[in-house]
Amino acid sequence: MEWTWDLSYLYSSFEDExxxxxxxxxxxxxxxxxxxxxxDMDDLTRLEKLVDAQxxxxxxxxxxxxxxxxxxxxxxxxxxxxxxxxxLDMMFTELSMASSAITRYVxxxxxxxxxxxxxxxxxxxAFVLREEKDNVKHTIPAEIEPWMLQMQLSGGSAFSQxxxxxxxxxxxxxRGKQIPLSAVRGLAxxxxxxxxxxxxxxxxxxxxxxxxxxxxxxxxxxxxxxxLAKAKGYDSVLDMTLSNSRMDRETLEAMWTxxxxxxxxxxxxLRAKAKYLGHEDGLPFYDLFAPVGKNTxxxxxxxxxxxxxxxxxxxxxxxxxxxxxxxxxxxxxMFPREGKTGGAFCSPVHFFDRSLVMTNFTGSLSDxxxxxxELGHAWHNRCMAGLPAMMTDTPMPLAETASTFNETVLSHHxxxxxxxxxxxxxxEGGLMEITQTAVDIYSRYLFETEVIETRADHxxxxxxxxxxxxxxxxxxxxxxxxxxxxxPYMWACKSHYYSSGLNFYNFPYAFGxxxxxxxxxxxxxxxxxxxxxxxxxxxxxxxxxxxxVAASVGIDVRSADFWRSSLEVVKADIDxxxxxxxxx
Numbered sequence: 063m064e065w066t067w068d069l070s071y072l073y074s075s076f077e078d079e080x081x082x083x084x085x086x087x088x089x090x091x092x093x094x095x096x097x098x099x100x101x102d103m104d105d106l107t108r109l110e111k112l113v114d115a116q117x118x119x120x121x122x123x124x125x126x127x128x129x130x131x132x133x134x135x136x137x138x139x140x141x142x143x144x145x146x147x148x149x150l151d152m153m154f155t156e157l158s159m160a161s162s163a164i165t166r167y168v169x170x171x172x173x174x175x176x177x178x179x180x181x182x183x184x185x186x187x188a189f190v191l192r193e194e195k196d197n198v199k200h201t202i203p204a205e206i207e208p209w210m211l212q213m214q215l216s217g218g219s220a221f222s223q224x225x226x227x228x229x230x231x232x233x234x235x236x237r238g239k240q241i242p243l244s245a246v247r248g249l250a251x252x253x254x255x256x257x258x259x260x261x262x263x264x265x266x267x268x269x270x271x272x273x274x275x276x277x278x279x280x281x282x283x284x285x286x287x288x289x290l291a292k293a294k295g296y297d298s299v300l301d302m303t304l305s306n307s308r309m310d311r312e313t314l315e316a317m318w319t320x321x322x323x324x325x326x327x328x329x330x331x332l333r334a335k336a337k338y339l340g341h342e343d344g345l346p347f348y349d350l351f352a353p354v355g356k357n358t359x360x361x362x363x364x365x366x367x368x369x370x371x372x373x374x375x376x377x378x379x380x381x382x383x384x385x386x387x388x389x390x391x392x393x394x395x396m397f398p399r400e401g402k403t404g405g406a407f408c409s410p411v412h413f414f415d416r417s418l419v420m421t422n423f424t425g426s427l428s429d430x431x432x433x434x435x436e437l438g439h440a441w442h443n444r445c446m447a448g449l450p451a452m453m454t455d456t457p458m459p460l461a462e463t464a465s466t467f468n469e470t471v472l473s474h475h476x477x478x479x480x481x482x483x484x485x486x487x488x489x490e491g492g493l494m495e496i497t498q499t500a501v502d503i504y505s506r507y508l509f510e511t512e513v514i515e516t517r518a519d520h521x522x523x524x525x526x527x528x529x530x531x532x533x534x535x536x537x538x539x540x541x542x543x544x545x546x547x548x549x550p551y552m553w554a555c556k557s558h559y560y561s562s563g564l565n566f567y568n569f570p571y572a573f574g575x576x577x578x579x580x581x582x583x584x585x586x587x588x589x590x591x592x593x594x595x596x597x598x599x600x601x602x603x604x605x606x607x608x609x610x611v612a613a614s615v616g617i618d619v620r621s622a623d624f625w626r627s628s629l630e631v632v633k634a635d636i637d638x639x640x641x642x643x644x645x646x
Contacts (some may be wrong), residue, residue, distance in 0.1 A: 065396035120451035138230035169198025218562030236266035243402030262348030266335020322624030332542030346547035355487035360425035398422035408439035438468030445600040499575035
């Protein structure tokens with residue numbers, strides 16, 4: 063079976079006449095929005111027609127965009143995809159202006175609630191309409207918006223694309239051969255300590271060739287973020303991100319407070335792992351992802367598929383059937399290759415009730431867990447099937463709920479049947495993941511905060527960026543890592559820093575992991591009776607604030623006690639891991 067994804071249900075290729083016709087139709091569909099705003103009609107009729115037109119345009123752009131963007135994700139140098147990506151960017155500039163005009167119109171309606179009450183169509187999207195009315199104060203002034211959006215194309219958007227091209231096309235010399243950067247990163251999970259160390263050294267050395275353009279990309283994107291936040295009337299980039307995330311500072315601070323309190327326990331885990339692997343002064347970065355124990359088996363794709371179907375089916379048979387179908391219908395682009403971007407993601411194709419999953423599978427248990435994670439996103443998308451597109455916009459923190467839940471369910475079931483030798487391996491694998499989403503994510507948050515604040519004064523040099531990253535790692539990992547073997551280039555490694563218009567794409571992972579564990583605890587307590595409640599929770603993620611969605615299953619995310627309760631589960635695993643390490 064082919065392990066590249068199948069995009070043929072979108073279009074046969076870029077030469078497909080339907081694709082060309084749909085591209086040509088986009089400007090006219092955007093123009094309809096402006097025509098409706100200018101037309102002589104009553105507000106109720108106008109609002110209903112705007113909702114219909116936006117829904118039709120969303121379906122149209124989703125189909126076009128996925129052929130273009132998914133092709134670019136796995137073939138960064140594809141010139142045709144690059145051409146159409148540029149064309150879509152130009153069209154999205156026009157769409158952004160139309161969307162802002164709609165927001166201004168909705169914000170001007172003093173009788174919005176009355177209009178919603180009169181229309182079943184508007185009631186389906188009432189939350190988004192009321193949110194638009196509230197957000198009107200953060201729209202860019204109409205007279206300067208076109209120029210700012212045009213400048214973004216040659217600013218943040220261009221630098222984001224440049225970074226992705228640098229990352230996906232860069233090769234590193236490893237043992238006499240040139241291999242993709244994503245492939246050398248994957249060797250961090252290898253069972254051979256010599257491979258891990260050499261791969262780390264090759265990766266670090268390889269960044270010297272791209273560090274300067276990477277630094278320019280990062281500095282430019284973050285300066286643009288500061289400019290946009292100010293233009294939209296936010297006090298800071300963080301405030302803009304929290305607003306877009308439907309989350310408040312009280313929630314964020316409660317989470318960081320709890321994570322800060324538990325950092326000593328994470329460091330205890332790292333030191334125990336270091337000692338187990340024969341290190342005396344903390345864990346060197348190249349062993350951060352080292353497998354522990356004797357269970358260092360490698361999985362084929364078919365074996366990974368069988369594991370996921372079997373174990374996730376214990377949550378609900380519907381999940382097993384869903385995962386099997388994702389493999390069968392080639393939703394997944396599996397293996398690393400030159401030109402393919404690193405990491406993993408899941409992208410919803412809402413109007414086809416499908417998802418597209420990209421991963422760089424090398425066969426480790428961690429890779430199986432990554433598949434579970436991304437297929438969790440896909441399950442979340444399935445739970446939203448049939449909703450109006452504008453009600454599927456899940457804020458970043460809640461977007462990680464289903465993915466974390468899947469990882470936790472998989473680990474829980476595998477652990478139950480594990481031998482003592484397998485148990486320490488699996489226990490450590492889970493701790494390795496939560497260390498990334500709590501400790502490393504906290505370091506990324508601290509780093510990005512410093513970059514954005516410093517950017518008000520000057521562009522940070524490569525050395526300044528490396529120093530800021532090392533200080534962020536010291537503040538979070540502490541003596542858990544060997545102070546002489548850390549990763550000064552994590553700012554170049556992680557694509558999340560470079561998403562134009564999407565800043566602080568770090569804390570949602572910490573939120574999602576710990577929130578997902580809290581939801582998992584609810585399932586353990588309630589069993590099968592919770593399955594439907596869980597699916598309803600996922601379906602509601604685009605329909606309420608983060609705090610309100612969490613409250614629907616009895617969780618108060620504004621309380622540090624909730625986050626402490628999730629971290630207590632992690633602490634218990636750390637205690638057990640340290641005990642097993644001492645025993646061995």
